[in-house]
Amino acid sequence: MADSTHIQEHMEILGSDGDHVGTVDRVEGARIKLTRTDPAAGGEHHFIHVDSVDAVEDGKVRLNRTGAEARDEWGVESVGGPASTTLKDEHRAEAGSARVGP
Secondary structure, eight states: OOOGGGOOTTOEEEOTTSOEEEEEEEEETTEEEEOSSSGGGTTSEEEEEGGGEEEEETTEEEESSOHHHHHHHOEEEOTTSOEEOOHHHHHOOOTTOOOOOO
């Protein structure tokens, strides 16, 4: 994981495959908030965990996963609404647990 203190507003975020994922709005704790005005955002703020960052160089944030994987994992915050977890996170049980239900 790269040092998140080097992540700056308006940096482009790229997957490990070079695919455009979004544009940095700001870092909020352990999450990178993406701008909702980026064409890839669909009008919503998305969040990527800083553990997904492989490198910050040449004014870009490069992830340790492909663009498609990053979009599959990101959290969403609708305009005027609270951040939500991804569907995967809501239904993920810890290893060895017998979690049942939504």
